[in-house]
Amino acid sequence: MHISWVTDGKSSPSYMEYGTSPGRYDSTAQGESTSYSYLFYSSGRIHHTVIGPLESNTVYFYRCGGEGPEFQLKTPPTELLVAFAVAGDLGQTGWTKTALDHIDQCKYDVHLLAGDLSYADCIQHHWDTFGELVQPLASARLWMGTQGNHGEESSPLIKYGFQSYNARWKMRYEECGSSLNLYYFEVAGFHVIADLLKVDCSKTPWLILSFHQAMEPLLYAAGVDIVFAGSVHAYERSV
Structure with a gap:
């Protein structure tokens, strides 16, 4: 599964931690980041990280960049x-x-x-x-x-x-x-x-x-x- 997020800091890592229990991350993934400019606008750092393979029909808890809030997602059934x-x-x-x-x-x-x-x-x-x-x-x-x-x-x-x-x-x-x-x-x-x-x-x-x-x-x-x-x-x- 592909996870994307945006940060203000140019040096923020494209790093994710995830697992099936709140606050316990037994898996990690390293992704990539990009940014773009449009006239006078410059985007934040846009991170893209692929996690998995994941179990189907399962709730995962994850955190982006090694800090910040914990999110949770449910994978679709097979x-x-x-x-x-x-x-x-x-x-x-x-x-x-x-x-x-x-x-x-x-x-x-x-x-x-x-x-x-x-x-x-x-x-x-x-x-x-x-x-x-x-x-x-x-x-x-x-x-x-x-x-x-x-x-x-x-x-x-x-x-x-x-x-x-x-x-x-x-x-x-x-x-x-x-x-x-x-x-x-x-x-x-x-x-x-x-x-x-x-x-x-x-x-x-x-x-x-x-x-x-x-x-x-x-x-x-x-x-x-x-x-x-x-x-x-x-x-x-x-x-």
């Missing part, structure tokens, strides 16, 4: 049943808090974010405030995101693309051999997200796609079972 929470276009409004409160009340295992996370729209400190807003939930479950149009922070004169999103929300692009912000992962019989060419239906009979703006012909051809898409800012479903 067999059915598994519960997904889904949200797109969260932003940072009063409605965001309501949506997060509803999600927090659900006994979910994995959260899929269907694009347009922070709505920073080039105002970089909004990425920081969004991280603070979702930390209580994102630190406790597996959150898997995808990019959206509001994450592409470019203008005719400045080409930053998805620099901010990719620096902060490091998904499984490299592990999946993708250079296009596409990735996939498997959990409890489900093949989730975005690499339609690497589906083994005998292993993962359910195929779920989480996009910001879906492309219907491709989905029909791939035999996708469930699609979660954002962008429209409305709720609609078909059965």
Whole structure:
């Protein structure tokens, strides 16, 4: 599992301690860190550390950087049943808090974010405030995101693309051999997200796609079972 956090100090270590009992960390992991600049903004130190292998359906307690508060997370199960929470276009409004409160009340295992996370729209400190807003939930479950149009922070004169999103929300692009912000992962019989060419239906009979703006012909051809898409800012479903 991939854990990310941001610190103010440039010399803070990308080091994690974790275990299955509060305050007792029998495992450690060393990661890496990065930072970025956007016009006059400079980010804090963004740390990414991979921990594991972890037991399924198990609560772990962990601490980042060798100090600070203790967090806990629950890993998803490897067999059915598994519960997904889904949200797109969260932003940072009063409605965001309501949506997060509803999600927090659900006994979910994995959260899929269907694009347009922070709505920073080039105002970089909004990425920081969004991280603070979702930390209580994102630190406790597996959150898997995808990019959206509001994450592409470019203008005719400045080409930053998805620099901010990719620096902060490091998904499984490299592990999946993708250079296009596409990735996939498997959990409890489900093949989730975005690499339609690497589906083994005998292993993962359910195929779920989480996009910001879906492309219907491709989905029909791939035999996708469930699609979660954002962008429209409305709720609609078909059965």
